[in-house]
Amino acid sequence: MAAEAAAAGRLWLSACRAGGHWRRLCSAGLLRGFLQPASAVGDAARRRQLAHFTFQPDPEHQDYGQTQKMNLFQAVTSALDNSLAKDPTAVIFGEDVAFGGVFRCTVGLRDKYGKDRVFNTPLCEQGIVGFGIGIAVTGATAIAEIQFADYIFPAFDQIVNEAAKYRYRSGDLFNCGSLTIRSPWGCVGHGALYHSQSPEAFFAHCPGIKVVVPRSPFQAKGLLLSCIEDKNPCIFFEPKILYRAAVEQVPVEPYNIPLSQAEIIQEGSDVTLVAWGTQVHVIREVASMAQEKLGVSCEVIDLRTILPWDVDTVCKEECFLNLEAPISRVCGYDTPFPHIFEPFYIPDKWKCYDALRKMINY
Amino acid sequence: MRKMLAAVSRVLSGAAQKPASRVLVASRNFANDATFEIKKCDLHRLEEGPPVTTVLTREDGLKYYKMMQTVRRMELKADQLYKQKIIRGFCHLCDGQEACCVGLEAGINPTDHLITAYRAHGFTYTRGLPVREILAELTGRRGGCAKGKGGSMHMYARNFYGGNGIVGAQVPLGAGIALACKYNGKDEVCLTLYGDGAANQGQIFEAYNMAALWKLPCIFICENNRYGMGTSVERAAASTDYYKRGDFIPGLRVDGMDVLCVREATKFAAAHCRSGKGPILMELQTYRYHGHSMSDPGVSYRTREEIQEVRSKSDPIMLLKDRMVNSNLASVEELKEIDVEVRKEIEDAAQFATADPEPPLEELGYHIYSNDPPFEVRGANQWIKFKSVS
Numbered sequence: 180m181a182a183e184a185a186a187a188g189r190l191w192l193s194a195c196r197a198g199g200h201w202r203r204l205c206s207a208g209l210l211r212g213f214l215q216p217a218s219a220v221g222d223a224a225r226r227r228q229l230a231h232f233t234f235q236p237d238p239e240h241q242d243y244g245q246t247q248k249m250n251l252f253q254a255v256t257s258a259l260d261n262s263l264a265k266d267p268t269a270v271i272f273g274e275d276v277a278f279g280g281v282f283r284c285t286v287g288l289r290d291k292y293g294k295d296r297v298f299n300t301p302l303c304e305q306g307i308v309g310f311g312i313g314i315a316v317t318g319a320t321a322i323a324e325i326q327f328a329d330y331i332f333p334a335f336d337q338i339v340n341e342a343a344k345y346r347y348r349s350g351d352l353f354n355c356g357s358l359t360i361r362s363p364w365g366c367v368g369h370g371a372l373y374h375s376q377s378p379e380a381f382f383a384h385c386p387g388i389k390v391v392v393p394r395s396p397f398q399a400k401g402l403l404l405s406c407i408e409d410k411n412p413c414i415f416f417e418p419k420i421l422y423r424a425a426v427e428q429v430p431v432e433p434y435n436i437p438l439s440q441a442e443i444i445q446e447g448s449d450v451t452l453v454a455w456g457t458q459v460h461v462i463r464e465v466a467s468m469a470q471e472k473l474g475v476s477c478e479v480i481d482l483r484t485i486l487p488w489d490v491d492t493v494c495k496e497e498c499f500l501n502l503e504a505p506i507s508r509v510c511g512y513d514t515p516f517p518h519i520f521e522p523f524y525i526p527d528k529w530k531c532y533d534a535l536r537k538m539i540n541y
Numbered sequence: 542m543r544k545m546l547a548a549v550s551r552v553l554s555g556a557a558q559k560p561a562s563r564v565l566v567a568s569r570n571f572a573n574d575a576t577f578e579i580k581k582c583d584l585h586r587l588e589e590g591p592p593v594t595t596v597l598t599r600e601d602g603l604k605y606y607k608m609m610q611t612v613r614r615m616e617l618k619a620d621q622l623y624k625q626k627i628i629r630g631f632c633h634l635c636d637g638q639e640a641c642c643v644g645l646e647a648g649i650n651p652t653d654h655l656i657t658a659y660r661a662h663g664f665t666y667t668r669g670l671p672v673r674e675i676l677a678e679l680t681g682r683r684g685g686c687a688k689g690k691g692g693s694m695h696m697y698a699r700n701f702y703g704g705n706g707i708v709g710a711q712v713p714l715g716a717g718i719a720l721a722c723k724y725n726g727k728d729e730v731c732l733t734l735y736g737d738g739a740a741n742q743g744q745i746f747e748a749y750n751m752a753a754l755w756k757l758p759c760i761f762i763c764e765n766n767r768y769g770m771g772t773s774v775e776r777a778a779a780s781t782d783y784y785k786r787g788d789f790i791p792g793l794r795v796d797g798m799d800v801l802c803v804r805e806a807t808k809f810a811a812a813h814c815r816s817g818k819g820p821i822l823m824e825l826q827t828y829r830y831h832g833h834s835m836s837d838p839g840v841s842y843r844t845r846e847e848i849q850e851v852r853s854k855s856d857p858i859m860l861l862k863d864r865m866v867n868s869n870l871a872s873v874e875e876l877k878e879i880d881v882e883v884r885k886e887i888e889d890a891a892q893f894a895t896a897d898p899e900p901p902l903e904e905l906g907y908h909i910y911s912n913d914p915p916f917e918v919r920g921a922n923q924w925i926k927f928k929s930v931s
Contacts, residue, residue: 274770274772275770275771275772278771278841299772299776299777301738301741301777301778302708302709302738302739302741302742302769302772302777303741303742303743305743306741306743329707330707330708332707333742333743333744369629369630369631370630370631371630371631371692371694372694372695372706373694373706373707374631510920511920512905512906512918512919512920512927513909513918513919513920514905514906514909514918514927514929515909517690517905518630518681518689518690518691518692519681519689519690519692519899519900520690520900520902520904520905523902523905524905
């Protein structure tokens, strides 16, 4: 850390808005494949489709006991299982959670813990969150699921005006800290406008709640357990494209990863890359591309908690005085999340690499 | 060899003779119209309901048959294209619910308005869009009705406001359209549709209150196909009498598998609204054969026997066909010809939808706002710029 601070200066690159898309393979360059006229069935089927990221698992953690190979949704199930076992007041509810959930995050929990602890709600997000706040206020642990982050907006009022302000407005007499809202998040390749959104920015300016986005199964379980145990209402966004694509060795026993702590995944001295969720894997690749092609050493940071975020890790003291180039943001366009144009909308590794290159040459 | 040639020539000339045979069929003595009995509707806060008998003319019958068959074949073609990965994303099919879209259209005027949720392909067709534009929109091509930018859930046409992805969000919109109808004073009504799952959304009740308070000409229609995605109505709603959920709004429960029943009920409801009595609620009891969307097999929350039973006893197309044939409004051959015509139309549309080019990349930024000078869309980096043009 000291060595970095002493370095001549820092270049910043922050990549927001994680996503995934199925990019059609083409001979060279990203655009050419798409600008070809759409042709008959055979051609379309022949074009292979790749995600815009490669999941990079972390090395297995030894300090938490026995581990098991799990993907993201299994890690979430494991965390929920641990919570319900430890805390007799914990309940899980949401649309379709009883049979296991549309992404299989709650499989087996109803059978194990009973139908009064894992139950379905009708189709009403505002009702789900409001109801969850009520449970939490009495002291029980409420774990609500919003089926897609895109549907969280009817509940926005409840989250921002009720949940976030409860402790403050009652002078700490009451609080809904034992509420956790989980929601599948981010683009998935074919989600279009209403199954791909990343709404963490809407909540990022609301004091009173915490917003967390994991990048991998190991991170997800630890962060989710921390969110559930945290004495503040938390929103936990789970990158849906990683549910199956991300597989890692995850400890079976419960463990916590602290909130509001960013993680420096890779040390570097020239450029800082910050991202969260799926995008972390994109910028990891960008970092290795930069090292290989430009000889640039990148520091890769996973922000993990969006609110309250870890200012200290991300910008060291006086960093703004030492920046050698303006901070660059690489994210989706200022349009609604498109249907057919998704591959062009996503901040993939080429856009990030390009931004980095321009920054180096500033 | 000779016999074979003769057989071949007979077949070929048979094909050429088709027009002749059609003339033959047409000159058969068909009835001009027939009277049918339809199921009585359950009523809520209404003294009397729609009539229990209705007259169907031959012309109307053929028209409804063709429309329903087109919707059915279009949905099945969409299923096929989806499995071939030509259609991506989300695709919610409405086969089984054809009587709803065709019956509703039959009960209103083209100048009336309609808004629905995401199971919208059938309504897009009945509201006047050609099949090729619908399929092209599904495949995301520039020939699509929303220029390829909307996809399955966002199709629009004249007096048809979509196509809405967020469950229940379209109902307050429908109430607003009804307000505009009342304000404009042109005697138009707005049909606002939602499903049995959406019936539990809070904003629906907000819309009920406004519509009743201000006596808006809004027909709220709950398309109850018994399952909200994978949740059956008993597990989602405290009261499954959706036609009564409007409380202070009168309601009727209609057999949604019978196109004539739907038509009569719609006419009744439209007359109620046009006479200034305020909103009315219709529950259409219907069924969908496919799962909720293409990623749902549709058999994990209901049995195949149930689907089969509905298909064999209450299929809307079969019901209409049987009625027409049995009362001599049409012949089986004639209806088969319509089937062939429809199939061809759908094939051509699918061909178009597959071959049409995708919208140009520049359109990624178009139509965000309405603005005079095009502005640059803020984005990923400073090298790929998109303009928003409206």
